[in-house]
Amino acid sequence: MIIAAGLSPAWQQILEVSSLETGEVNRCQSAQWTSSGKVINVGIAVRHLGTPCETIYPAGGFARELISNELEQLGVSSCVIPQQTPTRVCTTILDRSTGKTTELVENAQPITAEELAAFKTEYLKHLKSAQVVVLTGSLPAGTPSSFYSDLIAETHCPVILDARGPELEAALEEKPFLVKPNHEELERTLMTKLADTETLIKGMQEINERGATWVVISQGKDTLWATSREHVYRFTPARAEVVNPIACGDSLAAGIAVALHRGKPVPAAIRRGMAAAADNLTQLLPARLSEKRMQTFYDQIEVEQIT
Numbered sequence: 001m002i003i004a005a006g007l008s009p010a011w012q013q014i015l016e017v018s019s020l021e022t023g024e025v026n027r028c029q030s031a032q033w034t035s036s037g038k039v040i041n042v043g044i045a046v047r048h049l050g051t052p053c054e055t056i057y058p059a060g061g062f063a064r065e066l067i068s069n070e071l072e073q074l075g076v077s078s079c080v081i082p083q084q085t086p087t088r089v090c091t092t093i094l095d096r097s098t099g100k101t102t103e104l105v106e107n108a109q110p111i112t113a114e115e116l117a118a119f120k121t122e123y124l125k126h127l128k129s130a131q132v133v134v135l136t137g138s139l140p141a142g143t144p145s146s147f148y149s150d151l152i153a154e155t156h157c158p159v160i161l162d163a164r165g166p167e168l169e170a171a172l173e174e175k176p177f178l179v180k181p182n183h184e185e186l187e188r189t190l191m192t193k194l195a196d197t198e199t200l201i202k203g204m205q206e207i208n209e210r211g212a213t214w215v216v217i218s219q220g221k222d223t224l225w226a227t228s229r230e231h232v233y234r235f236t237p238a239r240a241e242v243v244n245p246i247a248c249g250d251s252l253a254a255g256i257a258v259a260l261h262r263g264k265p266v267p268a269a270i271r272r273g274m275a276a277a278a279d280n281l282t283q284l285l286p287a288r289l290s291e292k293r294m295q296t297f298y299d300q301i302e303v304e305q306i307t
């Protein structure tokens with residue numbers, strides 16, 4: 001099975017507006033609530049791809065029950081660590097006139113040392129049956145930046161890590177299998193501008209040298225790059241109608257995890273992940289993937305081995 005684990009779920013509102021005017025009263029065309037945040041999105045995506053998965057997350061306040069109920073309805077097997085502070089609320093605004101998406105992201109509320117210890121106990125318990133792990137999402141304020149590296153140190157199967165800042169840096173020391181920072185984050189980690197393809201690839205391979213077996217940089221509808229110490233791959237994404245882009249990165253991670261779990265080699269797994277991301281784009285609710293729809297996108301994705 002796969003484990004999706006993270007500390008920052010969200011109760012997410014998705015609003016469609018015909019045209020967003022800041023500073024004005026905007027009336028919505030549609031409004032939906034759903035369970036989200038990176039860890040939940042990955043759990044939902046893996047479930048839709050039919051691979052057994054345990055989604056481990058803390059939750060508190062009114063959203064705890066709402067998220068649990070929705071995940072149960074979706075058949076997402078989950079392990080919730082009760083948290084004193086309430087689960088955050090995030091808002092996605094989809095402006096149908098410009099096609100732009102606005103995200104209002106509340107940071108995850110602090111989590112206590114006891115809650116973190118309970119999280120780790122559950123993680124280690126489920127780890128025994130896991131073949132692939134996805135660790136994902138921002139850390140609540142005050143969480144030690146060694147949080148992910150401590151978990152990776154205990155994990156003896158491939159870890160896909162979606163993290164930023166000091167927690168990403170610390171995690172590299174424990175050699176995660178695959179990291180997927182965005183372009184900006186990579187620049188921040190390396191403290192240098194990566195303005196062209198050559199410097200970008202160099203930067204990615206520096207992260208390979210620092211410990212990540214694979215580095216993946218996705219750039220929306222533009223080229224996705226993947227590097228290991230020895231290899232560089234260029235992927236051209238499929239074209240998809242954009243309904244809601246939120247959770248594309250999570251669908252990418254989930255698609256890669258599922259393909260690795262099925263024994264696919266990394267380039268093929270990344271291609272699967274990209275098909276999942278493309279499919280996610282076409283749905284209003286995050287991570288509601290369909291393997292059947294994904295196949296069309298998979299066939300359109302071009303993969304080129306550069307070195």
Ligand SMILES: O=P(O)(O)OC[C@@]1(O)O[C@H](CO)[C@@H](O)[C@@H]1O
Binds near residue numbers: 037041091137248
């Ligand atoms: O970066 P974080 O704080 O972990 O998550 C922020 C967030 O944008 O990520 C998800 C999409 O990936 C959304 O559900 C959520 O609002």
